Amino acid sequence: MIQSAGKVISNKKVKPGYFLMGIRCPSIAKKAKPGQFLTIRCGSDSATTPLLRRPFGFHRISASGFEILCEIVGKGTRFLSGLKPGDKVDILGPLGNGFSVRKGDKNFIIVAGGIGVAPLASLAESLTRIKKAEVYAIIGARTKNALLCADHFNDIGIKTMIATDDGSYGKRCFATDILNEFLKIKRGFRPTIFACGPEPMLKAITHIAEKRGLECYASLEENIACGVGACLGCAIRTRSGYKLVCKDGPVFDIKEIIW
Numbered sequence: 001m002i003q004s005a006g007k008v009i010s011n012k013k014v015k016p017g018y019f020l021m022g023i024r025c026p027s028i029a030k031k032a033k034p035g036q037f038l039t040i041r042c043g044s045d046s047a048t049t050p051l052l053r054r055p056f057g058f059h060r061i062s063a064s065g066f067e068i069l070c071e072i073v074g075k076g077t078r079f080l081s082g083l084k085p086g087d088k089v090d091i092l093g094p095l096g097n098g099f100s101v102r103k104g105d106k107n108f109i110i111v112a113g114g115i116g117v118a119p120l121a122s123l124a125e126s127l128t129r130i131k132k133a134e135v136y137a138i139i140g141a142r143t144k145n146a147l148l149c150a151d152h153f154n155d156i157g158i159k160t161m162i163a164t165d166d167g168s169y170g171k172r173c174f175a176t177d178i179l180n181e182f183l184k185i186k187r188g189f190r191p192t193i194f195a196c197g198p199e200p201m202l203k204a205i206t207h208i209a210e211k212r213g214l215e216c217y218a219s220l221e222e223n224i225a226c227g228v229g230a231c232l233g234c235a236i237r238t239r240s241g242y243k244l245v246c247k248d249g250p251v252f253d254i255k256e257i258i259w
């Protein structure tokens with residue numbers, strides 16, 4: 001884990017209420033892997049609020065830096081959305097465990113709900129680099145205006161299915177309805193599922209994965225305070241006792257989680 005000053009190189013609104021920020025920070029980028037996260041101080045040096053750093057997944061990673069894709073929900077994310085190229089940001093990372101791909105595994109399906117797609121883009125890119133891999137994605141959003149990354153996933157060659165709550169794009173249903181249907185139709189295909197999104201979606205995926213005996217790994221979003229395993233504020237119950245989302249996660253074998 002490194003604390004470093006990153007430099008904002010781009011910051012643009014991608015949809016109403018969402019922004020994509022490019023940050024130059026080679027020291028952290030070189031060590032980061034998909035599914036890990038960073039925390040950013042969201043205020044000027046003299047500001048006292050927000051006191052706590054805010055956590056974000058690595059959206060895309062390069063040798064010199066990374067992108068974060070964020071939904072504006074409060075003071076910290078609003079502050080970040082207003083930063084300009086050239087501004088400095090105080091970053092701590094990479095934190096947490098990240099996604100692991102089992103050796104020899106070639107069949108994958110990524111299931112994302114809402115802003116949960118943010119940390120899955122770097123994973124998607126790494127999966128497409130596996131020889132002969134078959135990779136699918138299902139992205140769910142409330143509405144077309146909140147649908148993120150679908151074009152990017154298609155551009156990198158991932159067959160992507162879309163669900164929106166209001167039917168304004170793709171199918172009018174939940175991402176998990178598409179997952180169920182897809183697994184029924186594509187008999188014999190036994191993918192590893194990688195997921196991130198709202199808790200009801202992850203609970204539904206747990207049920208599907210258990211019923212079909214599929215491997216499934218989910219990135220969880222708990223409230224993070226210290227981010228480094230010191231305050232115990234992000235503890236969750238698992239089948240092997242309490243675990244810390246910031247240190248033991250944020251990625252967990254979904255069957256381990258006690259919801």
Ligand SMILES: Cc1cc2nc3c(=O)[nH]c(=O)nc-3n(C[C@H](O)[C@H](O)[C@H](O)COP(=O)(O)OP(=O)(O)OC[C@H]3O[C@@H](n4cnc5c(N)ncnc54)[C@H](O)[C@@H]3O)c2cc1C
Pocket residue numbers: 037050054055056057058068069070071072073074075076077078115118119220221222223224250
């Ligand atoms: C490991 C991890 C990775 C994350 N990655 C991303 C990401 O890539 N992109 C992104 O946009 N967000 C991500 N989040 C969520 C993000 O950290 C919060 O939205 C952010 O901290 C809110 O800060 P704020 O000051 O703007 O809002 P606050 O004023 O702190 O909160 C505003 C509202 O958002 C809710 N909220 C705050 N934190 C969370 C959270 N962790 N999960 C759900 N709701 C929350 C609060 O309950 C409150 O209702 C991640 C969270 C974790 C734990």
Ligand code: FES
Pocket residue numbers: 223224225226227228229230231232233234235244245246247
């Ligand atoms: S946020 Fe402090 S232990 Fe996880």
